[in-house]
Amino acid sequence: MYAAAPMQNFIRDIIEADLQSGKHASVVTRFPPEPNGHLHIGHAKAICVDFGLATVLAGRCHLRMDDTNPDAEDMEYVAAIQRDVRWLGFDWAEHLFFASDYYEQLYEHALHLIRIGKAYVCSLTEEEMREHRGSLTEPGTESVHRGRTVDENLELFTRMRKGDFAEGEHVLRAKCDMASPNMKLRDPAIYRIKRTPHYRTGNAWCIYPLYDYTHCLSDAFEGITHSICTLEFENNRDLYDWVLNQFEVSAEPSPGTIPCRPRQLEFARLNLSYTMMSKRKLLQLVQEKRVSGWDDPRLPTLAGMRRRGYTPEAIRAFCEMIGVAKNNSLVDVGKLEFCIRDDLNRRSPRVMCVLAPLEVQLDGFPEAGIEPLVVPSFPAELSLPGSRSVPIGSRIFIEQEDFSETPPPEWHRLSPGAVVRLRHAGLIRCEEILRDGTGSVTGLRCRWLGHDEANQAKAKGTIHWVCAETALDVEVRVYDRLFDVEVPESLEQLNPTSLAVLTHCKLEASAAGAECGASFQFERHGYYCADTDSRPGRLVFNRTVTLRDGWTRDDAKDRADTREAALARQEKQRAGAAMAARAPSAAGLEGVERTRAEAYVAAHGVSEAVAVVLAQHRQLGELFEQTVGAGASGKAAQVTANLIANELAGHLSDGPRALPFGGVELAELAGLVTQGTITHGVAKEVLGQLVTRGGRPGDLVAALGGEALSVSELGPLVAAVLAAHPDEVSRYRAGKNTLLGFFVGKLMRASRGKADAKAAEDLLRSRLG
RNA sequence: UGGGGAAUCGUCUAACGGCAGGACACAGGAUUCUGAUUCCUGUUAUCUAGGUUCGAAUCCUAGUUCCCCAACCA
Numbered sequence: 096m097y098a099a100a101p102m103q104n105f106i107r108d109i110i111e112a113d114l115q116s117g118k119h120a121s122v123v124t125r126f127p128p129e130p131n132g133h134l135h136i137g138h139a140k141a142i143c144v145d146f147g148l149a150t151v152l153a154g155r156c157h158l159r160m161d162d163t164n165p166d167a168e169d170m171e172y173v174a175a176i177q178r179d180v181r182w183l184g185f186d187w188a189e190h191l192f193f194a195s196d197y198y199e200q201l202y203e204h205a206l207h208l209i210r211i212g213k214a215y216v217c218s219l220t221e222e223e224m225r226e227h228r229g230s231l232t233e234p235g236t237e238s239v240h241r242g243r244t245v246d247e248n249l250e251l252f253t254r255m256r257k258g259d260f261a262e263g264e265h266v267l268r269a270k271c272d273m274a275s276p277n278m279k280l281r282d283p284a285i286y287r288i289k290r291t292p293h294y295r296t297g298n299a300w301c302i303y304p305l306y307d308y309t310h311c312l313s314d315a316f317e318g319i320t321h322s323i324c325t326l327e328f329e330n331n332r333d334l335y336d337w338v339l340n341q342f343e344v345s346a347e348p349s350p351g352t353i354p355c356r357p358r359q360l361e362f363a364r365l366n367l368s369y370t371m372m373s374k375r376k377l378l379q380l381v382q383e384k385r386v387s388g389w390d391d392p393r394l395p396t397l398a399g400m401r402r403r404g405y406t407p408e409a410i411r412a413f414c415e416m417i418g419v420a421k422n423n424s425l426v427d428v429g430k431l432e433f434c435i436r437d438d439l440n441r442r443s444p445r446v447m448c449v450l451a452p453l454e455v456q457l458d459g460f461p462e463a464g465i466e467p468l469v470v471p472s473f474p475a476e477l478s479l480p481g482s483r484s485v486p487i488g489s490r491i492f493i494e495q496e497d498f499s500e501t502p503p504p505e506w507h508r509l510s511p512g513a514v515v516r517l518r519h520a521g522l523i524r525c526e527e528i529l530r531d532g533t534g535s536v537t538g539l540r541c542r543w544l545g546h547d548e549a550n551q552a553k554a555k556g557t558i559h560w561v562c563a564e565t566a567l568d569v570e571v572r573v574y575d576r577l578f579d580v581e582v583p584e585s586l587e588q589l590n591p592t593s594l595a596v597l598t599h600c601k602l603e604a605s606a607a608g609a610e611c612g613a614s615f616q617f618e619r620h621g622y623y624c625a626d627t628d629s630r631p632g633r634l635v636f637n638r639t640v641t642l643r644d645g646w647t648r649d650d651a652k653d654r655a656d657t658r659e660a661a662l663a664r665q666e667k668q669r670a671g672a673a674m675a676a677r678a679p680s681a682a683g684l685e686g687v688e689r690t691r692a693e694a695y696v697a698a699h700g701v702s703e704a705v706a707v708v709l710a711q712h713r714q715l716g717e718l719f720e721q722t723v724g725a726g727a728s729g730k731a732a733q734v735t736a737n738l739i740a741n742e743l744a745g746h747l748s749d750g751p752r753a754l755p756f757g758g759v760e761l762a763e764l765a766g767l768v769t770q771g772t773i774t775h776g777v778a779k780e781v782l783g784q785l786v787t788r789g790g791r792p793g794d795l796v797a798a799l800g801g802e803a804l805s806v807s808e809l810g811p812l813v814a815a816v817l818a819a820h821p822d823e824v825s826r827y828r829a830g831k832n833t834l835l836g837f838f839v840g841k842l843m844r845a846s847r848g849k850a851d852a853k854a855a856e857d858l859l860r861s862r863l864g
Numbered sequence: 865u866g867g868g869g870a871a872u873c874g875u876c877u878a879a880c881g882g883c884a885g886g887a888c889a890c891a892g893g894a895u896u897c898u899g900a901u902u903c904c905u906g907u908u909a910u911c912u913a914g915g916u917u918c919g920a921a922u923c924c925u926a927g928u929u930c931c932c933c934a935a936c937c938a
Binding site for chain 2 (some may be wrong): 104128228230233275281286288305327363440447477557616660661711741775834844856
């Protein structure tokens with residue numbers, strides 16, 4: 096069962112804040128797939144977020160089939176989704192829901208929307224609607240049907256439900272805003288007529304609600320508190336909120352109410368290198384038979400990964416490793432491979448399997464032969480129980496790759512005259528190469544040296560082997576990445592060698608009973624699991640992942656990556672340097688803006704960059720002029736200018752608006768700073784209060800107790816900070832100079848921003864020195 | 865072109881305005897009957913330019929790059 100992982104991310108922070116503030120008593124999330132395809136590793140990330148967060152925060156997570164489009168949905172997918180979520184290790188208990196169960200309720204709520212004048216039946220064709228929608232830059236135009244009366248709409252919509260109309264004749268639309276800069280808000284369709292039978296409701300309905308209308312209401316019906324989805328739905332959030340805002344939040348069920356007000360949060364979906372994640376493309380791969388089915392082990396579907404030998408634990412560890420954020424990122428598939436190796440290492444018994452056999456005749460065996468070897472299933476350092484019996488005879492198979500007639504430097508394996516260790520079975524020396532008529536190698540003759548300690552040092556390497564007499568003849572399917580390129584875009588980029596079927600591989604006899612799904616480490620190769628095609632006597636294995644290989648590893652690519660990155664950095668620096676020529680200057684402005692900027696610099700000594708900001712933003716400039724008018728001059732004027740351009744501008748970033756204070760207050764504030772009554776930090780805080788509730792700076796400072804501390808008051812604070820952080824003190828004294836900022840920070844916190852940081856820094860330095 | 869998002873080691877991801885941290889990858893070393901595992905050690909990053917500040921990855925201004933939005937799909 097799922098063990099709660101940390102799942103520390105920004106979404107968790109938001110939910111915890113909502114819990115903390117009492118907005119919600121407990122968290123309720125949902126995972127809402129449409130049952131029109133199989134789940135893949137990208138869904139696994141979403142499942143880990145939705146279910147994982149609910150588990151960690153002691154809430155609950157619903158599984159909801161978002162089945163509002165009868166075209167491709169199917170019960171088979173519903174079953175597969177449930178199986179996959181469960182396999183991943185999550186449990187929705189009794190909270191399995193279907194959007195299709197809400198059809199009646201959704202219909203009643205649509206009626207409410209019509210009654211309050213927020214929805215209308217539109218009879219434009221699909222194409223006309225597209226034309227009316229406008230473009231990204233131009234507003235849309237309203238439909239002629241937008242003015243239909245409530246009664247007309249009610250009648251038309253009930254007749255739509257009754258089946259009086261053909262597909263496409265009418266749609267129900269939300270009456271939002273055809274001129275909205277957000278395209279999603281330009282009167283989106285919320286119901287359409289569809290004659291396709293639904294896999295659950297059959298022909299009971301011929302109108303179906305659309306996603307933006309259905310999803311938010313389904314969330315509300317179920318009491319979802321946080322509706323977590325992927326980034327591409329950010330644009331839909333306004334609509335999500337718009338729909339819900341048309342209803343009153345009330346525990347009393349009615350067409351005009353919803354029981355709770357959920358909030359939508361978005362995170363970046365998973366992209367994996369060398370992998371394709373789009374449902375559509377995956378479907379195409381299956382339909383065009385480029386792969387064997389939804390569970391082809393090369394596919395990133397959970398069904399495929401399960402068949403390939405991936406474990407739920409590894410996939411969950413992967414999801415935890417990659418984190419949750421809003422960056423569009425491309426995760427290296429190597430991270431997934433690390434997770435599965437890490438997991439399988441601890442759970443897969445070791446066996447020996449020769450993929451490409453080379454027969455070896457062993458001389459020097461005792462006359463009577465030797466007993467089967469009993470060897471551990473796991474290396475000692477794992478301290479796991481289990482052993483197996485491994486027969487050996489005078490004929491064995493070794494890997495063709497483990498023999499080289501002309502070995503390269505650093506070769507640890509067999510070569511003419513060389514000694515290697517047979518895993519668990521003593522040393523051999525290669526004495527003769529056997530060839531066929533054409534001269535190619537058909538086998539070797541080696542001398543078995545037994546476990547002679549004197550020869551130990553001669554063996555540089557250990558190779559695996561299988562007894563020829565008792566070897567199992569098995570099939571091994573060796574998978575490689577499905578695509579050739581890091582970010583595949585077309586099916587033409589398929590890797591032609593993504594599957595190699597190896598037959599007549601030689602597996603040690605102890606694995607004869609391997610059941611489907613059983614996972615092994617084929618020593619020195621990788622992790623393999625028995626495929627669903629595997630039968631007793633006809634075993635078939637899938638390569639899950641190779642072992643890490645420090646010998647043949649090709650790191651040329653990584654070196655190239657690093658070099659490219661360095662070049663890219665240099666390029667950026669150059670571009671930046673070129674940009675420096677365009678640093679803000681009054682001379683770069685035109686007309687009144689230029690005149691104003693120049694005046695601010697000349698008359699008040701305002702820095703050029705700040706003057707430019709004030710000149711370009713009318714409200715800021717006016718406020719500055721008022722402040723000067725109220726008596727701020729010289730140093731005070733400059734302080735004001737900086738405060739306005741750097742602090743106030745942030746409060747006003749959504750555009751100009753009325754402020755509850757003016758130049759008089761700002762002049763007073765600047766005066767407090769220039770007189771040394773308050774620090775710059777306190778001034779920023781006071782300005783923030785001024786913006787939100789107005790008032791007189793003098794009063795605000797008094798209420799805050801914000802007068803600057805005298806130097807004599809600093810001493811005890813410094814002592815306290817140093818006493819509280821002995822480790823940091825010794826690290827600083829050991830040379831970690833950047834810690835000075837750490838101490839200053841602590842001190843500023845302790846003084847609530849009232850300390851003179853410069854003086855404090857000097858004091859700290861002398862005390863630490 | 866309007867709107868909405870995002871920019872931190874090669875990759876993924878952290879850091880109330882105060883120590884740029886972790887993981888993967890890579891390199892070196894130790895251990896090893898798997899060129900594996902394990903264990904040390906190390907290299908490498910705040911998109912650019914200006915500004916504010918004692919102090920900026922974080923705040924301000926301007927710019928650059930990438931992603932999403934014009935289904936009666938979800």
